[in-house]
Amino acid sequence: MNFVEELKWRGLLHDIIPGTEELLAKEKVKGYIGFDPTAESLHIGSMVQIILLMHLERHGHKPFALVGGATGMIGDPSGKAEERSMLSEEILQKNVNGVENQLRKFIDFDKGAELVNNYEWFKEFNLLSFLREVGKHISVSYMMAKDSVKKRLETGISFTEFSYQLIQGYDFYWLWKNKDVKLQLGGSDQWGNIVTGTELIRRIGGGEAYALTVPLVTKADGTKFGKTEQGNIWLDANLTSPYQFYQFWLNSSDEDAAKYIKIFTFLEKDIIERIIQEHLEQPHLRNLQKKVAEEITRLVHGEEELSGAQSATAVLFGQGTTEQLSQMNEHLFLQIFEGVTQFKFAASELENGLNILDLLAVNTQVFSSKGEARKMIQQQALSINKQKYIDPNGIIDSSALLNNKYLLLQKGKKQYFLLIAE
RNA sequence: GGGGAGAUAGCCAAGUGGCCAACGGCAACAGACUGUAAAUCUGUCCUCUUCGGAGUUCGAAGGUUCGAAUCCUUCUCUCCCCA
Known part of the structure; x- marks a missing residue:
């Protein structure tokens, strides 16, 4: 050819x-x-x-x-x-x-x-x-x-x-x-x-x-390729972490992923056809998206960063429970969350309990204002340590910390934040 | 130089004295459903908020009015037609 x-x-x-x-x-x-x-x-x-x-x-x-x-x-x-x-x-x-x-x-x-x-x-x-x-x-x-x-x-x-x-x-x-x-x-x-x-x-x-x-790379739904709510997807690991980069591709729609695998990987024609066929049979496995994400993340960031992104994905989107998170040793924990947006705050703030809105919008910038934080909680968009948190007037104290130090927050299903108490 | 049209939130766009923080659509965010998919449905979508409200908007600056995105004046910019 x-x-x-x-x-x-x-x-x-x-x-x-x-x-x-x-x-x-x-x-x-x-x-x-x-x-x-x-x-x-x-x-x-x-x-x-x-x-x-x-x-x-x-x-x-x-x-x-x-x-x-x-x-x-x-x-x-x-x-x-x-x-x-x-x-x-x-x-x-x-x-x-x-x-x-x-x-x-x-x-x-x-x-x-x-x-x-x-x-x-x-x-x-x-x-x-x-x-x-x-x-x-x-x-x-x-x-x-x-x-x-x-x-x-x-x-x-x-x-x-x-x-x-x-x-x-x-x-x-x-x-x-x-x-x-x-x-x-x-x-x-x-x-x-x-x-x-x-x-x-x-x-x-x-x-x-x-x-x-x-041709210009397009998306099936007509929106612009390469943009997310956080902005552009950059090749520089400091601007878009390998985890975020991997996630971007993993989130492609079926239709787009079938197109991307041809454009963004060097896989042979018959292999690509086989993967697409398998995906048609078992779409819920998302193997097509995984393959695209894997190949291009390896090309751009290398093998090591790829496996980091994959383990983080496995923990965050797998069957991971709060117990699993708290049992993890600190070194592994930090390694997995390397690419996740992080905020630090003073551990002393939690001693007497801290209002959830202050924690999210004042002590950290998970949300840009308390009003927004409240609205998101009311919409059931917030999870703490993988459990839905629904009380906008709630108080958080040290007992919520994983490893006495960390809080894993989720805005919606896909956006993770790691809060570190120091 | 003469004549005409226009400037509204991220974008498109309605509104032409009070019911306007401003119809509708797109984009975005969240929820449900699902497969971290698509489609669909629901909520949010100027800023802040103790969720009761408060503050600041309709190109800019003045003015009329109890009250202006809407009327008047000046200015800035864009487009069209003629020279």
């Missing part, structure tokens, strides 16, 4: 420039994907692009990862309803470093693959030269016809964002000319920018370049 066929059955092919498949069959191709340094860490949305590069490498080609030190200063209008605020150069530099370090975890840039930053070729490029060398080749009507621009004409787009496609287009040209990169990959929202690049290569360099895009 070749690269393009692989992408097809995995549901990873959206658009492709004619001739791309032939080129890939004929020679070892250098292909690149750009990553925007909009934050210090990538999130799981970018994971698709990373996996795409990994597939490219597995099929014997040479992946290039471009970090947009220059493009990040401009702001891509693609898919954005309004003008973005610009990042300071200081933050940008931090983001570039963060993103580069993450990419290194997935692709070995010492063995053929390359990591580049487009700031390298833009920092010395002055405005007049750019206008003469690049701008002259692309007409305004061509640029305005792009979806990313067209959608913004009525609501407003600055000249800065308007020119974004030329900057990105030039990246492709530069890589084509200096590094022999003939292929650009990206999300489907990047199609317009990518095509501007191939156009520049044709007009300035008289050469041919190729591209393919992957």
Whole structure:
């Protein structure tokens, strides 16, 4: 199976420039994907692009990862309803470093693959030269016809964002000319920018370049992929703990999980088909979700963090009872709860008993206000040490502590908090 | 430069002197059901609250009025048409 066929059955092919498949069959191709340094860490949305590069490498080609030190200063209008605020150069530099370090975890840039930053070729490029060398080749009507621009004409787009496609287009040209990169990959929202690049290569360099895009990952219910009530799911373990990361995938719907296993794992076709089939027969086992969560957590965080996330999951969502929790030794206990949101409070507060609302909203920030805490308790959304707690005027004292030190709180079924009395 | 339309809670959107903390929908959170799924049903959804209430909102600032999201004035911004 070749690269393009692989992408097809995995549901990873959206658009492709004619001739791309032939080129890939004929020679070892250098292909690149750009990553925007909009934050210090990538999130799981970018994971698709990373996996795409990994597939490219597995099929014997040479992946290039471009970090947009220059493009990040401009702001891509693609898919954005309004003008973005610009990042300071200081933050940008931090983001570039963060993103580069993450990419290194997935692709070995010492063995053929390359990591580049487009700031390298833009920092010395002055405005007049750019206008003469690049701008002259692309007409305004061509640029305005792009979806990313067209959608913004009525609501407003600055000249800065308007020119974004030329900057990105030039990246492709530069890589084509200096590094022999003939292929650009990206999300489907990047199609317009990518095509501007191939156009520049044709007009300035008289050469041919190729591209393919992957579809945007969607959820069956139409809501945005990669977001939870806590916000983005990040690849950085400090921003999203491996436990939370594992839980995110485990919570996928059946329909989504069947899609994700093809996109986010490298499992073979027949294995995936078997897992999906088994899941159809015994959906309550959730083996499909477990497999997806397992594979991608291992890829992003490694074997050790994976097993930590799995043991925490087993305790929190298994048949665990209060007794089981209190019998656990402290070392294991803390290890399991490593990825769970934690709050510390003074043990002395509990000596004479503490009002439950104060504990939840004043001494800790499990809830943002006492009013909210009260409402949640009234809705029967709170559990302490795995038992429903329904009295909004209740008093908590030291006897509730596990190991004389801990309280395990649950907001709803899925959100856990560990309170530590010190 | 001339003419027109508009700005309401995270988003969409109704309201055009008191019954408005503001209809409805989406998103979100929680409960029931279940499989940590989907669908469905129920509750919450400006802030705080001793759950009785209290405080601050309808682009901004003033004004009229017993009373303004609603009327008047000025300003800011967005879109459309003409030049």
